[in-house]
Amino acid sequence: MKEEQWPAELPVAQVRVARPTDKLPEVERFYCEGLGLKRLGSFEKHSGYDGVMLGLPGFAYHLEFTQHEHGSPCPAPSADNLLVLYIPDRQSINKIVQRLARLGYPEAEPENPYWKEKGAVTIADPDGWRLVLMPSAGIG
Template sequence: MASSPRCRRRAFRTPNCPIRCDRALLRRDVGLPILAQWRNHDGYDGIVFGLPGAPVHMELVHDGGRIPHPNPENQLVLYLGGAEAVEAVSSRLVGRGHRPVLAANPYWNTNHAVLFEDPDGWLVVLAPWVFE
């Protein structure tokens, strides 16, 4: 993978499962670069992923408290910009033992997205387009 982009303009945060789950799935299996990470900073663990080719980064934070239960409509959606990119990431995920799952929302199937469950049952959507 190319070096990490300088992503400083925008970020989004989400409460999440323990960071170890996200780190393995998003770094190793999806291939996102890690820009920063921390443990027990005022009671919070966190990790920041770069989103290659985009002026954004994604920060996942876990407060060590109660983790909400997965719901099929709580999803991390990665807009990958084309069918080839979705196929490359999907192949890497399948090669590491993950299996695609059916979407509860027919929108994703109609628009050729591929969904995978993370180790805690949360859904990661690989969408083959980007918003301009």
């Protein structure tokens, strides 16, 4: 099977999703200690901002969280704004869910019943943004 490439008219080398928070240490703990991402980089006092980049070493997909010294309120939008991770191994999902529960982040009821019907688990991060752990090897 031929591996797909980014189209020439969109030569993307990396994808990073960034958002502010007022709970930078808690968010980092949720995504690193709870979910299992790694801290790839960080910065402090850059024009009043501190931040961390989280992801998996060797992959060009990252999450960035920033916090401004005067506050970075970023209320979660609706309960249906999601970060969905497709994980083919149910046992791995269960371990992640248990780690997050031990950190104080229990399962949340998804707004869209599709996720529960497909066996996915939804958990709100410290800011209320939703993470979905979907038991699937592919996108569906």
